[in-house]
Amino acid sequence: MFASRRLPSRSACLFAAALLCGSAATWAxxxxxxxxxxxxxxxxxxxxxxxxxxxxxxxxxxxxxxxxxxxxxxxxxxxxxxxxxxxxxxxxxxxxxxxxxxxxxxxxxxxxxxxxxxxxxxxxxxxxxxxTGTRYMVLANSKIDDLNNFGSRKLVSTVGTTALKSITQNNNERLLGIQILEAPDHAKAVQMVESGEADGFAMDDVLLFGLKASRPEPDKLKVVGKFLTIExxxxxxxxxxxxxxxxxxxxxxxxxxxxxxxxxxxxxxxxxxxxxxxxxxxxxxxxxxxxxxxxxxxxxx
Missing domain, CATH: 3.40.190.10 (Periplasmic binding protein-like II)
Known part of the structure; x- marks a missing residue:
């Protein structure tokens, strides 16, 4: 003998069909x-x-x-x-x-x-x-004004950003000898510049201006350099x-x-x-x- 199998009710089938049809018709x-x-x-x-x-x-x-x-x-x-x-x-x-x-x-x-x-x-x-494009934040009294000036110095950027990738590529291809550091976020990178842990912070210039304005002493920082990238x-x-x-x-x-x-x-x-x-x-x-x-x-x- 074959085991009996309970089929879904007609109303249940119609309800499911309505959900599927209605869903596909209005949003996907x-x-x-x-x-x-x-x-x-x-x-x-x-x-x-x-x-x-x-x-x-x-x-x-x-x-x-x-x-x-x-x-x-x-x-x-x-x-x-x-x-x-x-x-x-x-x-x-x-x-x-x-x-x-x-x-x-x-x-x-x-x-x-x-x-x-x-x-x-x-x-x-x-x-x-x-x-925007990648430029550099440095201390206001720094003589650094572009990427070439960071030779043998420390330049930080943020993990997972195009700025970090760009400075790393340029450093390797142009043999600039920059010590590149990685920060977990923008705020930490700015702190590294302020404390002297890094000589500069490479990032989109608009973000650098925004970060500078938000610091307790914004006049102690400046943004320098030509666009390294267009973002x-x-x-x-x-x-x-x-x-x-x-x-x-x-x-x-x-x-x-x-x-x-x-x-x-x-x-x-x-x-x-x-x-x-x-x-x-x-x-x-x-x-x-x-x-x-x-x-x-x-x-x-």
Missing amino acids: GPSLDRIKLTGKIVIAHRESSVPFSYVLPDKQPVGYALDLCSRLSEVIRKRLGLAKLQTEYLLVTPATRVAAITDGKADMECGGTTNNAERRQKVAFTVPHYI PLAIMLPKNDPELKAIVDEEMKRLITSHEADTIYAKWFLQPIPPKQVALNLPMNYLLKDFWKYPTDWVPF
Whole structure:
């Protein structure tokens, strides 16, 4: 005799079919699925990437990139038809930020991450929100004014950054004899310069200006040197979710062409920013102005 097998009821089958059909019709992709089901979006942020993404003394994440991500989150909420969308923040470092996206721990990384070919193998990027390049922070009384002057001296950069990769490559190829040090985060790297543990800190110049402004005695530091690299900074997204990327790209382009992004830029680069209410006084550079004339997620690096 064959064992009897209980079949699912007709109503159960119809319910399951409705879920599948309804889901496919309105939203798709792993990140959007998770956001819809949980009613929350996870934003990866940085601790000391002033003014892009940093933490105030009360542990509240703020910054230029986070303001942009807030606008993007609101558009995602509307597209998914949610009455509200909770934002959950995840603190990441240069060494952990890519994994936070690839492992599905965060839906967007909102900081000062460079969009380059190596990272695009693992993640996706939207339209750049800043274009910068590697320069050097040194003590105000230092005679160092470019990479060549660091020969036989100590130059620090942050783990997992394109700046660290660039100075290491140039040091090796040009036989400069620089002793390259690695710091776990930007704040530590600045402290190493202030204490004399390092003669300079190589990083995107905009981050250096932001870090300088946030120090107790900013006049003791200065930023020097020509651009060693050109870095298009952009919000990082999962590579396997084109639906999410399409929504984000469309809104980023709208913010730029409507000049709403200019207002957000002015808030963080031209006006006093927390916690010290000191202005960076960094007008938009020609590289970003030109790029925003025809905003795109494509970069030639």
